[in-house]
């Protein structure tokens with residue numbers, strides 16, 4: 001099988017099970033990558049269509065089909081370096097975006113909104129001094145990078161985390177911004193226990209943007225959050241609602257954590273994101 005990703009062809013060896021190929025396709029679609037598949041052994045033609053040609057999929061082979069209404073197609077994106085200052089940072093951050101690494105390889109609107117909101121809250125304050133801060137599903141690490149550049153992190157520990165596929169991109173972006181002394185990159189896959197380096201002491205702040213998009217991962221993310229939220233932990237969680245099923249996550253997490261919604265949709269600062277269906281939640285431990 002070949003998968004065409006806006007030009008280059010990825011040859012998927014025959015020994016890779018279909019379920020993994022399907023998983024990759026799902027990620028590609030969630031990333032709004034447009035792709036085509038071809039199950040013959042010949043490479044796809046040069047005019048291979050840039051649309052998903054197979055229906056989305058019985059992911060686990062149990063008949064539980066994932067719908068095809070996950071995200072609207074987005075423009076094709078080449079790997080690039082983007083700079084961002086959010087209208088707040090004196091020195092912009094640089095982000096290497098590369099969707100070949102996975103859907104976290106680009107900056108998502110929820111990431112921009114969360115980052116701007118956190119900068120507005122903490123820039124010019126000493127509130128983050130000495131805090132333990134963890135970004136979940138960081139992708140390229142937009143929020144951690146901006147916090148490290150814009151906020152006073154004296155004595156703080158800031159962890160940028162994601163799963164293995166994003167590890168190198170996170171490392172690259174920390175290096176690109178010369179922030180090795182301020183950000184620790186850790187593997188934190190929600191399917192696994194929270195790594196010791198993070199779990200050994202209570203976490204003060206958890207940052208998470210656009211981590212709700214893949215239904216089978218909802219319980220994993222829920223468990224990770226519940227495991228990490230202690231008496232004094234605050235979670236800033238920016239959520240993009242793409243489909244009705246995403247609300248299952250919100251419903252489930254509401255039962256486990258206390259949630260307050262921040263009204264970003266009437267804030268002129270987030271005007272540009274009004275049509276993105278974004279919600280910002282502050283989560284804490286239930287009393």
Ligand SMILES: C[S@@+](CC[C@H](N)C(=O)[O-])C[C@H]1O[C@@H](n2cnc3c(N)ncnc32)[C@H](O)[C@@H]1O
Pocket residue numbers: 102103104105106107108109110111112136137138139140141142161162163166188189190191208209210211213217220
């Ligand atoms: C849509 S991207 C958001 C990236 C970034 N937070 C942003 O807003 O630009 C979702 C991120 O969640 C991460 N993710 C998905 N499943 C995960 C898992 N099981 N463990 C850890 N991270 C995961 C992906 O790798 C990806 O980086």
